[in-house]
Amino acid sequence: MEVYYQLVTSAADLQAVCEEAATLQVIGLDTETTDLDPYKGELRLIQIATSATTVKVIDLKKFSEPKKNPDLNCLRELFFASRPTKVLHNAKFDAKWLKLHVGAELGGIFDTLLGSQILAAGETDRRHNLADVTYEFIGEELDKSEQVSNWSADELSPSQLEYAAKDAGVVLRIREKMIERLKAENLIEVAKLEFDCVQPIAHLELAGIFLDRTCWSEQLKKVKKVQLVVADELQEMLSVGALQGSLFGRTEINLDSHTQLTEALTRLGVPLPATTRQWQLEPLANDYPVVKKLLEYRSIQKAITSYGENILEYINPKTGRIHADFRQIGAPTGRMSCNNPNIQQVPHGEEYRRCFRAPEGRKFIISDYSQIELRILADFTGDPGFVDAFNSGADLHRTTAAQLFNVAPEAVTSDQRSFAKRINFGVVYGIGAQRVSNLTGISLNEAQELLRKYFATYRKLDAWLREAASKAIKERQARTVSGRLARFRFDAEDRQSMSLAERNGKNTPIQGSSADILKRAMRILHDELRDTSACIVNVIHDEIVVETDAHEAEAIAQKVEKGMCDAGEEYVKKVPVKVEWVIADQWLK
DNA sequence: AGGGCGAGCCAC
DNA sequence: AAACGTGGCTCGCCCT
Numbered sequence: 001m002e003v004y005y006q007l008v009t010s011a012a013d014l015q016a017v018c019e020e021a022a023t024l025q026v027i028g029l030d031t032e033t034t035d036l037d038p039y040k041g042e043l044r045l046i047q048i049a050t051s052a053t054t055v056k057v058i059d060l061k062k063f064s065e066p067k068k069n070p071d072l073n074c075l076r077e078l079f080f081a082s083r084p085t086k087v088l089h090n091a092k093f094d095a096k097w098l099k100l101h102v103g104a105e106l107g108g109i110f111d112t113l114l115g116s117q118i119l120a121a122g123e124t125d126r127r128h129n130l131a132d133v134t135y136e137f138i139g140e141e142l143d144k145s146e147q148v149s150n151w152s153a154d155e156l157s158p159s160q161l162e163y164a165a166k167d168a169g170v171v172l173r174i175r176e177k178m179i180e181r182l183k184a185e186n187l188i189e190v191a192k193l194e195f196d197c198v199q200p201i202a203h204l205e206l207a208g209i210f211l212d213r214t215c216w217s218e219q220l221k222k223v224k225k226v227q228l229v230v231a232d233e234l235q236e237m238l239s240v241g242a243l244q245g246s247l248f249g250r251t252e253i254n255l256d257s258h259t260q261l262t263e264a265l266t267r268l269g270v271p272l273p274a275t276t277r278q279w280q281l282e283p284l285a286n287d288y289p290v291v292k293k294l295l296e297y298r299s300i301q302k303a304i305t306s307y308g309e310n311i312l313e314y315i316n317p318k319t320g321r322i323h324a325d326f327r328q329i330g331a332p333t334g335r336m337s338c339n340n341p342n343i344q345q346v347p348h349g350e351e352y353r354r355c356f357r358a359p360e361g362r363k364f365i366i367s368d369y370s371q372i373e374l375r376i377l378a379d380f381t382g383d384p385g386f387v388d389a390f391n392s393g394a395d396l397h398r399t400t401a402a403q404l405f406n407v408a409p410e411a412v413t414s415d416q417r418s419f420a421k422r423i424n425f426g427v428v429y430g431i432g433a434q435r436v437s438n439l440t441g442i443s444l445n446e447a448q449e450l451l452r453k454y455f456a457t458y459r460k461l462d463a464w465l466r467e468a469a470s471k472a473i474k475e476r477q478a479r480t481v482s483g484r485l486a487r488f489r490f491d492a493e494d495r496q497s498m499s500l501a502e503r504n505g506k507n508t509p510i511q512g513s514s515a516d517i518l519k520r521a522m523r524i525l526h527d528e529l530r531d532t533s534a535c536i537v538n539v540i541h542d543e544i545v546v547e548t549d550a551h552e553a554e555a556i557a558q559k560v561e562k563g564m565c566d567a568g569e570e571y572v573k574k575v576p577v578k579v580e581w582v583i584a585d586q587w588l589k
Numbered sequence: 590a591g592g593g594c595g596a597g598c599c600a601c
Numbered sequence: 602a603a604a605c606g607t608g609g610c611t612c613g614c615c616c617t
Contacts (some may be wrong), residue, residue, distance in 0.1 A: 256612055259595065262607050277597065279603070302598055331607045335601085342609045345600035373601095429605035438603060499604055506604045511601095515607095541601045541607090 122332025208321030430503035472505025480512035
């Protein structure tokens with residue numbers, strides 16, 4: 001389809017564009033930049049499609065200091081308003097550039113990337129780049145060859161401008177088709193939830209988080225010292241009885257090679273299980289000192305490789321902070337994922353987390369939902385045991401332990417409580433007797449008996465889980481509280497794939513609803529914190545880390561707690577939603 | 590040489 | 602067979 005573009009280079013033309021756009025219900029939006037990193041490159045073009053075939057291309061090179069330039073005020077107003085709806089593909093990308101380089105925030109986002117992912121509902125074989133989505137929804141090929149062209153040239157070529165204009169126009173046509181499909185699949189609500197979460201995540205990435213380089217290096221130095229000793233000890237133990245070793249000193253093996261390790265351990269007469277995984281090796285540790293040493297080595301090695309110097313390379317030279325990438329729909333359940341680096345998987349140990357800290361004069365508010373998945377489960381199942389425990393403020397794990405062990409709640413030992421806790425959490429994942437047995441050390445028969453008792457205590461919970469499993473097979477899908485859809489693929493001949501689908505049927509609504517609540521909370525907090533010193537700097541599934549000026553930390557913490565509770569209570573009705581927070585200098589609870 | 594994949598282990 | 606769910610990272614090994 002032919003797209004007509006108008007190049008906008010003057011304040012007067014821009015004003016006219018904004019005035020026209022403001023009268024519309026929907027506009028297409030896209031940007032062209034000279035880099036992928038907004039802290040590095042320049043924002044060159046902003047394309048506004050007033051119709052699928054008419055696009056205004058704003059050349060920011062013709063506007064000096066765009067962030068402060070009053071000529072762009074009309075643009076900032078247009079963008080911030082919830083109407084017209086702004087249609088973009090991967091809006092997070094553009095939102096970051098517009099925020100940083102123009103000082104603009106986008107209201108009323110429709111993101112065709114997220115829409116495509118929502119419709120795919122976890123089908124992993126689907127691609128979601130603009131070319132693929134264009135083909136999928138309107139059946140046209142899209143030429144992306146200019147995407148990587150030189151966007152810093154003084155004068156852009158007609159071909160570049162045409163390409164730029166085309167992308168902004170095509171999303172309008174995709175949206176028309178996409179809305180039909182979202183409606184047909186009952187996915188409008190979840191789409192809105194996701195679209196509203198784009199801007200908060202854009203700000204989260206721009207804000208980044210401060211990592212104390214020195215603190216991290218010092219920690220690493222300590223671990224490396226220990227590692228040398230442990231590696232040497234392990235080599236020594238493994239080389240006993242090696243053939244070539246006697247003449248030329250010790251035979252060194254690669255301790256990280258699974259093959260070499262298996263060989264060496266076998267030679268030493270260690271009865272190796274199928275794999276050398278931690279959980280399989282643990283029972284052998286007492287009888288074989290070499291196994292114990294191996295486990296020690298592994299845990300140190302993990303610390304050095306995964307949490308070593310590499311993370312320091314992610315510190316942005318401009319901001320001195322780490323700006324990780326968050327994938328808004330990272331898992332089929334709707335959970336976010338994070339990489340480059342993954343700051344959702346920093347070890348819980350104090351020595352690591354204390355390196356993430358608030359800069360001078362700032363504070364962290366570390367805030368998390370208390371047992372949100374179990375509360376969601378209580379709400380879904382309406383099981384009186386769960387519901388009453390949460391409503392009365394009782395300790396659910398203690399209550400469960402009392403039931404399982406036939407003792408009064410006050411008489412529950414800490415061992416019994418942690419036992420019950422494991423079962424309660426396990427249930428969320430569709431745990432079976434085998435796993436209970438492995439986890440707790442009781443026999444398979446005892447584990448079966450225990451689960452019978454557990455589900456006899458929580459009858460409605462049992463019924464809900466059974467129903468969830470059978471629905472997963474019958475309907476091949478599940479939904480969360482926001483209506484998010486997850487489709488399951490399995491082979492009716494393959495028991496393993498069937499039982500996986502059943503466990504997914506139980507787990508997806510719970511894990512996914514928790515993700516829904518968190519995303520809703522991010523939106524609420526984004527609005528609540530807009531004109532304060534506070535910003536969200538990390539999000540870890542049920543935890544939100546906010547950074548704020550120290551003087552208003554207490555007030556901000558109150559806002560955060562309220563926002564998170566409100567988000568939860570929009571979806572969870574039968575039990576209260578509880579949020580716990582601390583104000584701290586470091587990422588420590 | 591470098592991509593793909595599995596093993597192993599970190600987070601929730 | 603970890604038959605307890607979702608991710609990402611780093612390593613060795615295999616393949617082209």
